[in-house]
Amino acid sequence: MTGSPARGYSWPPFEKGHMLSVRHGAFSPRLISERAATIYAELEERCSWLIATDAFAVDTWCRASARLGMLQEYIEEVAARDGIPAVKPYLWSEASRAESNVLKAEEALGLSPAGRAKLARDLGQGLYYGQAAERPLETLAGEGARLRKIRSGRG
DSSP states (O other), rough: OSSOOOOOOOOOOOTTTOTTTTOOOTTTHHHHHHHHHHHHHHHHHOOOOEEEEEEHHHHHHHHHHHHHHHHHHHHHHHHHOOOGSSSSSHHHHHHHHHHHHHHHHHHHHTTTTHHHHHHHHHOOOOETTTEEEEEEEOOOOOOHHHHHHHTOOOO
């Protein structure tokens, strides 16, 4: 090989955990986990009853929500800076898939109206004013019988 000798450039090697090649972080398990931990803390504060009963589904929802948020933010950044056509097609596809995963997990956890209704039905609970009743189906049936007796004048 001909040419001039090396110029003497010297850079330190990349250190473990560097962020130089990260664009959005939606494919980085470490970054997704960090963001999911923040989402988990918020969910734990608002819906502590979920944490103890549905740990796997909660973890799935937190990770999917973190990934979706990262993708959405990056898409918005690229679109604002370079225009919507500059957003790579795979990003739209990944964001759509991430959103689908979030919606599935929300329904499984009862975080959506349809999910709450399905959980209430599956658990044998009724819905009162948008909140799941805390009484099992047997208690509700007994209460219904008591009210029917009162209404018919036998109670």
